[in-house]
Amino acid sequence: xxxxxxxxxxxxxxxxxxxxxxxxxxxxxxxxxxxxxxxxxxxxxxxxxxxxxxxxxxxxxxxxxxxxxxxxxxxxxxxxxxxxxxxxxxxxxxxxxxxxxxxxxxxxxxxxxxxxxxxxxxxxxxxxxxxxxxxxxxxxxxxxxxxxxxxxxxxxxxxxxxxxxxxxxxxxxxxxxxxxxxxxxxxxxxxxxxxxxxxxxxxxxxxxxxxxxxxxxxxxxxxxxxxxxxxxxxxxxxxxxxxxxxxxxxxxxxx
Amino acid sequence: xxxxxxxxxxxxxxxxxxxxxxxxxxxxxxxxxxxxxxxxxxxxxxxxxxxxxxxxxxxxxxxxxxxxxxxxxxxxxxxxxxx
Numbered sequence: 001x002x003x004x005x006x007x008x009x010x011x012x013x014x015x016x017x018x019x020x021x022x023x024x025x026x027x028x029x030x031x032x033x034x035x036x037x038x039x040x041x042x043x044x045x046x047x048x049x050x051x052x053x054x055x056x057x058x059x060x061x062x063x064x065x066x067x068x069x070x071x072x073x074x075x076x077x078x079x080x081x082x083x084x085x086x087x088x089x090x091x092x093x094x095x096x097x098x099x100x101x102x103x104x105x106x107x108x109x110x111x112x113x114x115x116x117x118x119x120x121x122x123x124x125x126x127x128x129x130x131x132x133x134x135x136x137x138x139x140x141x142x143x144x145x146x147x148x149x150x151x152x153x154x155x156x157x158x159x160x161x162x163x164x165x166x167x168x169x170x171x172x173x174x175x176x177x178x179x180x181x182x183x184x185x186x187x188x189x190x191x192x193x194x195x196x197x198x199x200x201x202x203x204x205x206x207x208x209x210x211x212x213x214x215x216x217x218x219x220x221x222x223x224x225x226x227x228x229x230x231x232x233x234x235x236x237x238x239x240x241x242x243x244x245x246x247x248x249x250x251x252x253x254x255x
Numbered sequence: 256x257x258x259x260x261x262x263x264x265x266x267x268x269x270x271x272x273x274x275x276x277x278x279x280x281x282x283x284x285x286x287x288x289x290x291x292x293x294x295x296x297x298x299x300x301x302x303x304x305x306x307x308x309x310x311x312x313x314x315x316x317x318x319x320x321x322x323x324x325x326x327x328x329x330x331x332x333x334x335x336x337x338x
Contacts, residue, residue, distance in 0.1 A: 010280065010281040010315075010316065010319070011281050011282050011283075011312070011315075011316070011334055011337055011338050012283075012338055014312075014315060014321070014334055015334055015335065015338055018326075018331060018334070021323075048335075049331050049332070049334075049335055050332060050335065053328045053331065053332070058328050058331075061326070061331075062323060062324075062326070158320065159315075159319075159320050159321060160320065160321060160322075160323050161320050161321065161322040161323065163322075163323045163324055
């Protein structure tokens with residue numbers, strides 16, 4: 001007779017991990033808190049693995065459903081409470097909508113660069129192209145996905161060796177950072193991420209007023225990519241900027 | 256069978272040699288199959304399943320992890336069967 005050792009069956013653990021990955025990839029996982037809750041929810045919704053396969057859902061086990069996956073949203077918009085008569089009176093609000101919950105006030109910023117840098121630092125990357133016809137001018141919404149597998153420390157999430165594509169995404173954790181170049185005849189001004197406070201407060205910015213070394217400063221700090229198109233979104237802000245400055249441009253870098 | 260030496264299983268015509276503990280620690284199917292009176296005079300166990308997904312699951316049982324790219328619908332269906 002064999003000596004039977006009753007350990008937790010690892011194929012069961014594998015099947016649990018399959019259900020977690022699958023349910024999450026379909027876009028439903030983040031609403032559950034435990035592995036078992038996710039597996040139960042997956043079975044209740046899809047009737048188990050065989051049924052999910054017969055429903056044609058297997059591709060979503062392999063790759064996340066880009067359309068159906070729940071996303072967190074962050075929106076940057078101009079505060080319209082004050083009279084927008086000069087650029088100095090403009091402020092930006094950042095709101096977040098986490099996992100479809102109510103919108104939460106997040107932050108008020110005095111510069112567009114600070115507001116956008118702040119949300120990029122919080123993992124928002126994809127610009128959601130909203131329908132401008134419905135009055136969305138002067139605001140931009142970005143989305144992010146909650147990567148549950150990376151946050152969860154349970155053994156079931158360590159079963160899968162990720163695909164090459166997932167591996168690439170995981171290591172490509174770089175984010176965009178913006179700086180604004182402003183010129184008023186012979187005077188140059190930069191709004192850049194705060195070099196001192198950036199680790200603690202990604203929304204923080206520094207205003208630098210320089211002479212002709214402005215371009216060198218941007219190049220030295222790798223702000224070399226022109227970010228066109230923001231002026232089409234934040235029309236009010238850029239119109240006010242153009243009243244005060246003869247030239248204004250936004251540059252980005254990846255950090 | 257007194258020893259815990261390697262055993263040979265024939266899955267759909269393809270033979271696999273492995274440790275019995277690898278199978279019984281990971282699969283309730285093999286736990287039931289290899290317990291009781293099995294083994295005293297059997298040279299080989301026949302399992303009427305597809306050998307290709309079985310090879311993937313046996314590798315998982317040995318290593319403890321599995322490449323997402325290796326998982327097919329057949330692998331998942333067999334995993335449920337062997338669970």
